Amino acid sequence: MAKEVIVEVKDGKVKETINSFLNGLLEKNLVSALLVPREVPSKDNVAQSLVNNPDELKEANVIAPVLPVNSAGIISDMTRLSPYKSPVGVILRSCEIRALIELVKLKQASLDNLLIIGVDCLGTYSVSDYQSLCKQGSSPSDELLRKFKEGEEDAQLREACRVCEYPIPSNADLVIGLIGVDFEKNILLESHTKKGEEILEKFSFSEFNQLKERKESISKYINGKIEKRDTLFSQTKEEASGWENLLSVFSTCINCHNCMKVCPICYCRECFFESPTFEFDSGKYLGWAKRKGSIKMPTDTILFHLGRMSHMATSCVGCGACEQACPSNIPLLKIFKTVGYNVQEIFKYVPGRDLEEPLPLTTFKEEELQNVGEE
């Protein structure tokens, strides 16, 4: 199943090389459509598009370092009611695949006939940063590749990406490899499944023979990330622990629920916090104000975040879409990733790791969590 081949990169044009491979998939009728990020007309952002006509792939840019939405939600929208009947390729980053696996477990998406093509992720900028970088005239895609090659840290990348310990896609049929690969000359195509292998067999690429080097680079890269992640965890504990800190962290919440709307894991049809349970008579508000002297409006903002956290902590993949969508700059990623990681640790559960791994909420073991409530 595992097969590694290289695709030659001409004139250092990584994006175009990948596009030509994708083009091949459509032209050889190996897939009936491809879900890929494409440049928007203003060229300062990308948008996921379901492409049927190979010509439309010209605008595709799968290495654009920006994640306007986590595509797991898009795939859920497309496949929840009925799975694809013919093969469709989806080009995704690691966080998108992991979220997708969670949604499949939650019966919100189907992998039937999906060809998952993962891309090594070097990180992404926030949408606004990406836009301003584009406006400055440079190509953020090429610039990031250069920085990566030269081992230069990019502090402008989203925090979610700077601390992400999963740059390499898992559970993909095919992986487009960049890390540990001399991408100025070649990019790597790796099959992880039978399906992926069969695709590669339809092309005549030459063998990749630097697997050991790739593995070493990956592990070095990941170790660096884990270190940063752990620093983030300890920072978060300091900054957000305790009621007072929590109040202050969430004090600017305007109850817009953007974080919920963009979260790939928030799969409820209608959010509980937008339900009539939270509609009150005027008398209630007055009663609360009377009792406490004053109440902050809108109400229930912290309850919303804590409620949402309790619902998705076991499945949070740390993509940071929530933080990117927050108009009030609440550091959601750090809080959700820290809590998520610690909760997942308790259940020895890693979201997106394995389709067969049951969701912690659906398993009950007589002898677990015996010391809940004890310090």
Add this chain to the structure above:
Amino acid sequence: MEKDIGAVMVVGAGIGGIKASFDLAELGFKVYLIDKSSNIGGTLSQLDKQFPTNDCGMCQMLPIFKREEASEFCLRRDLTHPNIQIMTNTEVEKVEGSVGNFKISFKKKARYIKEDKCIGCGLCTEVCPIEVKDEFNEGLTSRKAIYIKYPQAIPNLYTIDIESCNRCGECVKVCPTNAIDLSQKDEILELEVGAIILSSGFEEFNPHSLHQYGYREYPNVVTSIELERMLSGMGPYNGRFIRPSDGKMPRKIAFLQCIGSRDKERDYCSSACCMIALKEAMIIKDIDPTIDVQIFFMDMRTFGKGYYRYYEKVKEKGIKFIRCKVPAIEEFSDTKNLKIIYETEKGDYVKDEFDLVILSVGQTPPDKAKNISETLGLKLNKYGFCKTIDFSNVIAKEGIYTCGSFSGPKDISETIVEASAAALEVSRVMLSSRGKFSGEDNYPQEIDATNEDPKIGIFICHCGQEISSIIDIKEVEKFASKLSNVQLVKDFKYLCFKSDLDKVKKEIADSKINRVIFAACTSYKYEVLFKKAVRQVGLNPSLLQIVNFREQISWVHKDKKLATEKAKKFLSMAVEKSILQQPLPLITDSVIKRVLVIGAGLSGMVAAFSIAKQGFEVDLIEKSSELGGNAREIYWTLEGLDAQNFLKEKIKQIEENKLINIYKNTELEEVTGYAGNFKAVLKIDQSESKVVPYGAIIVATGAKENKPKEYLYGKDKRIITQREIEKLIANREIDVNSQSSIVMIQCVGSREEPHLYCSRVCCSQAIKNALKIKEENPKANIYILYRDIMTYGFKEEYYTKAREMGISFIRYDVENKPHLEIKENKLEIRVTDPVLNEELVINPGLVVLSTGMIPEDNRSLAKVLDVPLNEDGFFEEANIKFRPVEFLRDGIFVCGLAHSPRSIEESIVQANAASAKAVILLSQERILSRRYIAEVNERWCSGCEVCISACPFKARVIDEEKKIAKVIPTLCRGCGICTTVCPNGATKLKGYEDKQILSVVDAAI
């Protein structure tokens, strides 16, 4: 004289009697549950925690059907059921008549308390000057002459121990309700019943007669039941683990097993004491792992399902096991520590000192067993336990049945199994009365309050002065009357009295109240009463809220001002909840009157026959082409009964029964639906598929003898299994007289991975076959190599007999197993004798391996039925102790070897217990849901199915069309797990809706 159609008397209200009463009640009989003690609960009320989960779990046996007027709480506290009349302080005096028509005279001992007046306030106890030893805490504490047997007792009425009472009359003076009547006399009552179940249990052996152990002489020598009390939070030391002599925590403890069991006078094993000791040792280790615990034993009898694994777990805790019977205990007079000198297996003498010694006392027949049996014309065995007829563990004689230890020492789960089986026997002989009795009241048509504006009526009880002396009732009333939607607030002296309750009913009707709040005492006792009251005025009982002013406020607070504030908060909360409370209906469902029994071994056939006897059609499917299963290979029992003959009869019976359809070469392919309404697909002869609806399913798929890899089995025809030799002997294919030496090896492939359990039957099997050979050929040398001999109950006698007849029992350790090889065509066994500590070499003519039972590959069937298997591959019941034949998925039951290894009689009784469960289900005209059940908001549900995997009762399924979850109302127990896993409240628990709870919280803070 009271006369009832379909009435049954259950004698003894311990765990067996309670279970039998529940089953009879669900079958629609009237039950008189009598007990000589002042309270029900029996021995179990003294035991706080049960193996293997080390919690109580008694509530798991609460009835599933006919529960609207029954209490649904902790069974240690309360038992109310419209079909069950509890008669405490009562003993049978005389019985006349026979099955279908018994006339019984009872003596009801005077309680000296008017039961309808006592409110359980306890003022009488405070003034009583008499102190005597408290039996409940095994004399470790004292009580007054007027008392409640134990704090959580039911009924929680006081009683006067008239022998200790000096009739000073102090209690009469303080009783606020004039409930005490010192002139009460014993009463003789008469009843007519159709059948009798005897469940009088056992008495713990009193070790006083064994002077060598110094019981009652040395304070730090206690019995295992006393230890239970010492470890209990409600025990003599309030949950602190200390020893009697000096109140210090014991650091070194010895358990002495088989006290009053397995001795000359009592040549039987009490069956439960090993597990009790293991459990107690475990609890002690949980209290403090550094306490040194040593258990002195002869054989560790861990023969039941899951027992051996528990034993392994206990061993991991560092408890020491020493194989010897301790001859005597001496006390150090200064420290009150105890000296034990014992001889190890190897013959060394060891002297050791302990802080506390536990005597693991056995079960002896109740002292009144003799009287009862004489009255009823029953036979007792030589120890005084009741005899049952051949192949039945519950039939004493037609019309009179037993369950539990009354017929021999038992543990809880066997008692429960026998109780259900006994109830089924009753239903068999009283079939025409089944389902005829309902003690439920008739109520007027319910007023539809769904869309009515809430009009709340609050009724506050003074409980004499118990509540009103602490809570300012007037102030609370003034406050409550201003709360929204409150129509009226009234207070009463005793709400539990009929006179006051009648006034309440009138107020509700007059003011058209549609939400009712009672502020009174603990709801355990009076919820049923209050619910009835609101139903009598046409209100749905879910519109009633009870708040506990007594136990939760006035009895625990002294500051009147704060207590009054708390009372106000309680009412605010109840009002908020009431405003949002809707009447909750009972949803009904029909039941298909047909049962599927899977597996036509003995258990399956017994089940099919028993169910057919109750008038229901049964499909009995068998995957092979023959009936009989494992029983075909059993020729006689240890007790000498002819098993083959019994099997032939059974086959004939089921073949002749018109209600039983036998499908051979048939397997179950698919099951959909739920209890009462299953749909099964049967695959007949591997081709034809047939879809059949069933109300219930019984799994009786059996197990098989393990064919071992060990000991050269299969390599030499002189090496065979117990079943094989039994067959050879039975068919006269072996000349027993030519055998001069036979070795039997026990636990071959058992009690170690991958079969980490005891197969229960192999020791009896070996002794049975050894005795058979020895009887024919007394000269034969028979050696049984064993790890622990598991001759529980009266099987012990045969172990004794075997030793007396010269059969050699040689123990081996699992680390040092016997070694078998073939040398020059001779079998040679080497085994280390732990007593002689030297290696024995035996050259037997035959080696017989006791290989135990292993489960069939049940995985695919378990998947089809959606029920679990345990780690050994046997079917896993809902609760090992209290629901031994049920699955968590309602309507499917298990019995026989598919459940766990067991003897023929035990399989039969279990098959009948499983049948009882199926018959209870099928005999319901319609099944009613509970009121507080889950409901799905279809618009919100995303169909993620998390609730479906989380529901323990399989009460949720996916609606394939809508792709969302739906609830099967009659299966939902209202546990609320679905609501906690559902992220957006698309599932709600009626009566506990988010909005209600948020409002209640809001009112509280």
